[in-house]
Amino acid sequence: MVRIADVARMANVSTATVSRVISNTGTVKKETAEKVLEAIKKLNYQPNMLARQLRRSETETILVVVPDITNTFFSAVLRGIESVAIENGYQVLLGDARNNVDTETSYLTILGQKKADGLILLTARTDQKILEELSHDYPVVLACEYYEGTQLPTVSIDNVSSARKATEYLISLKHKRIGHISGPLNVVVGRDRCKGFHQAMAKHGLSVDPSLVQEGEFSFESGFNLMMKFLSLEEPPTAIFAGNDEMAMGAVKAAKSKGVRVPEDLSVVGFDDIKFASIFEPALTTIAQPTFDMGQKAMHLLLKIINDEELEKNQFILSDKLIVRNSCKELTIDG
Amino acid sequence: MVRIADVARMANVSTATVSRVISNTGTVKKETAEKVLEAIKKLNYQPNMLARQLRRSETETILVVVPDITNTFFSAVLRGIESVAIENGYQVLLGDARNNVDTETSYLTILGQKKADGLILLTARTDQKILEELSHDYPVVLACEYYEGTQLPTVSIDNVSSARKATEYLISLKHKRIGHISGPLNVVVGRDRCKGFHQAMAKHGLSVDPSLVQEGEFSFESGFNLMMKFLSLEEPPTAIFAGNDEMAMGAVKAAKSKGVRVPEDLSVVGFDDIKFASIFEPALTTIAQPTFDMGQKAMHLLLKIINDEELEKNQFILSDKLIVRNSCKELTIDG
DNA sequence: ATTTTTAATGTAATCGATTACAATAAATGT
DNA sequence: ACATTTATTGTAATCGATTACATTAAAAAT
DSSP: OOOHHHHHHHHTSOHHHHHHHHTTOSOSOHHHHHHHHHHHHHHTOOOOHHHHHHHHTOOSEEEEEESOTTSHHHHHHHHHHHHHHHHTTOEEEEEEOTTOHHHHHHTTHHHHTTSOSEEEESOOOSOHHHHHHHHHHSOEEEESSOOTTOOSOEEEEOHHHHHHHHHHHHHHTTOOSEEEEEOOTTSHHHHHHHHHHHHHHHHTTOOOOGGGEEEOOSSHHHHHHHHHHHHTSSSOOSEEEESSHHHHHHHHHHHHHTTOOTTTTOEEEEEEOOGGGGTSSSOOEEEEOOHHHHHHHHHHHHHHHHTTOOOSOSEEEEOOEEEOOSSOOOOOTTO | OOOHHHHHHHHTSOHHHHHHHHTTOSOSOHHHHHHHHHHHHHHTOOOOHHHHHHHHTOOSEEEEEESOTTSHHHHHHHHHHHHHHHHTTOEEEEEEOTTOHHHHHHTTHHHHTTSOSEEEESOOOSOHHHHHHHHHHSOEEEESSOOTTOOSOEEEEOHHHHHHHHHHHHHHTTOOSEEEEEOOTTSHHHHHHHHHHHHHHHHTTOOOOGGGEEEOOSSHHHHHHHHHHHHTSSSOOSEEEESSHHHHHHHHHHHHHTTOOTTTTOEEEEEEOOGGGTTSSSOOEEEEOOHHHHHHHHHHHHHHHHTTOOOSOSEEEEOOEEEOOSSOOOOOTTO
């Protein structure tokens, strides 16, 4: 292992001078710097980052915890985070919570251990208190998911209004018997999208049949199963708002398996606009979240916190968009 | 920041003793250990990992470089890696090469900087020499992708024979005019799958029309575009073997857009068996790779190298499986 | 009771950089 | 020519743990 002392010896200078050359302080004479650079090259020297990080007490690494890395929605957000991180000399440590709260929480210790300078959470299922305390001591930013009534820096869309928008789209297509396959209600975005659904229904004077609201778990399978349940109802819904695209696809699949055509017999709208939403048949009408932008914004925020800069505000709501494709159709009397 | 010295002071012992308690050497008197533990709890002390790592020169972190994190094939492999990593007290640093060789290569410096104890590459596009040299100094394992004729520890499937298998399946369905949408030929798995395709054709005495072999780039779009090209041919293929599922889906979409039915008019087989392959319509016939197992195996190998254990061998070929679904059909005279 | 062995703890070196402070050399001013 | 300022370099402390080695205390052996 080549150390800074080896370089210093070869270049006939002190380690301090070598260090100055490396960190480009501009206080080293040109010829000296050249000697040092040459020695570095000759020895193929690379600074030991652990030593530097210990001394400077900074790692230039940030931790990102995602609920489920196999969901392309999150990997798209990750892309946004990574782009800004790399641009600013930061590396990304990934924690995949695998949809498990305890796994999620266990990643938080990494901050205390000084293995990362900051944290971006794409999932907010850990106890709110714990996280708020953590954020007193370390830079933390939430993205996509969030807590209610918190001062934690957050970037997300307004899930309630998006869900309302999605539901109202179905209402505008004359649907009245609209079902909702929600995400898990112990995660905010599941709750908020459910809330938006109810708001839209109420706003248009439509009653919600409790049996038409079922709690899924953001997976294809849960969407499939819950749709099956709906279909076995005496009076099945004519439209479904699903809490995310995977569940929407599951619902469509279930319908098809029962000979129910989408969109002719059943309209479905999803949420997230994942990569596959447009490939799916029928192409999914869904709410597109600005994944890349959210990632970028979250990382920019985190950088500000790390650098002790003032935040203009704590909650950033980015705008989503209803993408109309082919999974919905206006309701006609005979169906 | 609470340091080990603070704990030592409070417990009225030396830092050495505290350290011994933390690392559980078993050489500390029970009552002393209790005092220390109490102090740790009271101060909410967490060891500074940077300091420990510097001293022990190990990070308990491994680096995984993937070519494209938004491809669920790779996130599935990552899951396997992570599971073994966590089990063994290792953390995973993720590098997303975003399909760019330079980005991929740039991640390799992390090893020299001592920020990770080892490396698993899910992409092998960096210059082979560079990597082989790197592997003399640091633990490196390749998974999924690999180099030809190398001693680098590798875990993968036999892409040539899998591709042969896939192609022979089409041949068994009486197809003769079979096209291949290959992956990029500058990546091994692209080349090997192409090779397997040719081998199968040759073995059954079928000639390969050069215009029926086109190089894609593993993306939906490239699959779509190249299929369009095939369809505009005077005599289009009756079957397609695509280098991965995303391209296969692109091909199917292109066919459908031209009124060509799959599988009735065109048979398509993919590769990888990603999450959506079974959801796609028609459900994709494809080669399933043992993603989770490959990830686990790769991490197990890496651990052995890190712990200086002997490797029974360097190349591990795991078995794949042809999953027959609904995207292929026997060729009939009239189509 | 004294020596030997073992157990428990402490002191200080160490990991490999960075950087405050000190020292020297060169440049500028008078 | 000497004082002052500025540029360049070096010395040694520091980051916060771990651990080799030294020391002391307790237990076992004679």
